[in-house]
Amino acid sequence: MSELSQCIGPDGHEKFRRLVEAAQEYPAATTAIAHPCDEVSLESAVQAAKLGLIVPILVGPQARIREVAARATLDITPYEIVDAVHSHDSAAKAVALVRAGRAETLMKGSLHTDEVMGAVVARETGLRTGRRISHSFIMDVPNHPHPLIITDAAVMIAPTLEEKVDIVQNAIDLAHGMGVSDVRVAILSAMETVNPKVPSTVEAAALCKMADRGQITGAVLDGPLALDNAISPEAAAVKKIVSPVAGRANVLVVPDLEAGNMLAKSLSFLAGADAAGIVMGARVPIILTSRADALLTRLASCAVALLVVASRRADAAAAMV
Structure with a gap:
């Protein structure tokens, strides 16, 4: 049995296993x-x-x-x-x-x-740094095809629109560091239409327009989207939502910390998901885990941090050429 299998077991956790194996390619x-x-x-x-x-x-x-x-x-x-x-x-x-x-x-x-x-x-x-610090959960959800990034569920309590710009950009940078080339960001709310009475829908629309104007880069954004039509192609089809994000999101941006915390913990405790944690926006990635986290979670968090570091090393090397 490999060292990795001895640490996290021989079965399951395939997305986190692949993250660790990808990270092991780098110093x-x-x-x-x-x-x-x-x-x-x-x-x-x-x-x-x-x-x-x-x-x-x-x-x-x-x-x-x-x-x-x-x-x-x-x-x-x-x-x-x-x-x-x-x-x-x-x-x-x-x-x-x-x-x-x-x-x-x-x-x-x-x-x-x-x-x-x-x-x-x-x-x-x-x-x-010049950017606000925010936290992302990287979720390995059973029967879901790829890891899900959920942000921010641990640092920003009730972020403003300005703060959400940094939250989104931090998550996009994290996804790229993990090797995700096609980053699809869903700005979540309780509905998929803009309603002035629901501020999160208005902010979602603003974030998408900011991405159109180059104020957020490196991903395609859509929102507001409800959770079902953000991650389920069938739900998106029923609602007749046509976009490159709906039903295929790999980054979920929540309205506030309470919503994000409940979403992440619901996936963990009801769907058996594993959740790694990284803070972005500081000079270096910060591995921020709970003292109650399993060894697998801590190792996956270390793997994600190494992938981000490796990406930054490559950028720094390219800049010197």
Whole structure:
């Protein structure tokens, strides 16, 4: 049995398996892991390293990290450890490694999301760019032909139209980094017609026009679309919606965090979907997983981050020619 099959099992999870295998074609991404001080986060780092997805730099209280490794019988001798006093210090030092050019990605360990993201968005010492930061779930849904990107279900609570432009562009860039050449973005609402009484439909129409005018690039957009006619060709046909996106969307942009969170969790708990998580819009992709996530989810998140890094490496190399 291969190392990958030993980690995620021999059956199922085919979309995530293909993501990991695609990522393994590239050199591993040096990854600053903020506060890997429990067995789940440390095991994830070690397994991702064994699969060739990351080269971990473990940032946290050195004694605690070594204690966890000993308890879980994990060999961390090949990996650098940057000592930190506590979780906030771990986040700050992990971000500092990225700013210094020593790490190509950042990964959340066993600390709270707001601790690591607080370090990321700090104005003077963080990883801000000219674009807003947003989160995407990459969903492996059984019986669906391709992975679905759902955004934003974790960072932007009630995004404005201006913020949704960055959310959409971040998701498009993520899809391209994953190797998706035909990115089809559905701007979701409760209906597929523009209704001034439903603001999400008006914003969907505006986003599509912005794409027409080159303010959003790299994908074809359509919206408003209801979820059924965004992902089901049969539903789109019944509603007589003719577009390159309807029924074939691979990126779903939700109206707000609550809608996105419920959609992602419904797919996970009712349809048995797996969900990886990546934050885009910062200087580097950020692997933002829950402490309750399975090993498969963490490995898939690392794979997606490596694919994005590999795409950026290629762009940087091309720019130097």
